[in-house]
Amino acid sequence: MYRGREGMWSWVLHRVAGVGIFIFLVAHIVDTSFVGWSADLYNHTVALYRSSIGRIGEIILIGAVLLHAFNGLRIITIDFVPKATRIQRQLFYVVVIVFLAVFIPGAYYLARAMF
Amino acid sequence: MQRKSSKPRDNFELRSWYFMRVSGALIVVLAIIHLIYVHYVHGVDEISAGFIAERWLNPTWRIFDFVLLTLALLHGGNGMRILVDDYIRPKGWRTFALTSLYIVVFLLFAVGGLVMLTYQG
Numbered sequence: 001m002y003r004g005r006e007g008m009w010s011w012v013l014h015r016v017a018g019v020g021i022f023i024f025l026v027a028h029i030v031d032t033s034f035v036g037w038s039a040d041l042y043n044h045t046v047a048l049y050r051s052s053i054g055r056i057g058e059i060i061l062i063g064a065v066l067l068h069a070f071n072g073l074r075i076i077t078i079d080f081v082p083k084a085t086r087i088q089r090q091l092f093y094v095v096v097i098v099f100l101a102v103f104i105p106g107a108y109y110l111a112r113a114m115f
Numbered sequence: 116m117q118r119k120s121s122k123p124r125d126n127f128e129l130r131s132w133y134f135m136r137v138s139g140a141l142i143v144v145l146a147i148i149h150l151i152y153v154h155y156v157h158g159v160d161e162i163s164a165g166f167i168a169e170r171w172l173n174p175t176w177r178i179f180d181f182v183l184l185t186l187a188l189l190h191g192g193n194g195m196r197i198l199v200d201d202y203i204r205p206k207g208w209r210t211f212a213l214t215s216l217y218i219v220v221f222l223l224f225a226v227g228g229l230v231m232l233t234y235q236g
Binding site: 015018019021022025026029030032033035036039040042043046049050054055058062065069072073075076079080106109110113 | 136139140142143146147150154155158159160162163164165167184187188191192194195198219223226227229230231233234
């Protein structure tokens with residue numbers, strides 16, 4: 001079995017996060033379009049985002065978006081900057097560090113609303 | 116797909132690869148603005164039909180939302196197409212998955228776009 005290193009894990013994370021974001025995108029376009037139908041229907045639907053599961057989902061979503069965004073910028077960099085290909089492994093650690101630096105305070109801020 | 120010639124008929128996959136990079140870079144900017152504005156400046160406790168009505172009074176937000184909707188659906192839809200190609204091997208299931216994907220993406224674009232461009236408050 002192929003066991004890659006940082007490159008493989010960033011690729012797996014990128015795909016998993018991408019699928020998760022796509023599933024949420026489908027739900028989010030449907031819930032937003034309810035506003036064109038009835039204000040009541042929309043208000044009842046977005047109230048789901050204020051439940052505990054909704055708030056945990058919001059934090060997971062933001063994590064997935066940040067990871068996919070920062071790793072996507074890494075992919076663009078290694079595709080278009082020839083010298084960056086040689087440091088793709090180091091760039092993955094840059095992605096992880098920047099992700100944690102943004103996600104931890106961002107998640108903490110949102111998590112406070114639950115308590 | 117088997118072809119006699121080794122030369123690809125068109126460069127669709129190259130254009131798809133390029134599109135993912137260009138749209139991805141744009142979406143990073145738009146999605147982060149969207150997340151900061153909706154989830155941090157306001158937050159889920161403030162989101163209601165009234166919030167949307169007020170926000171869409173400003174045509175710039177409508178255009179912003181429409182561009183984000185379009186890019187996200189094309190980028191996400193193309194990503195899902197690549198995953199279907201990679202993981203769904205039986206021909207019938209692959210055709211079914213791709214057809215369903217294209218229908219869902221088209222319907223979401225039509226419904227979402229129509230609501231955000233015609234909403235009256």
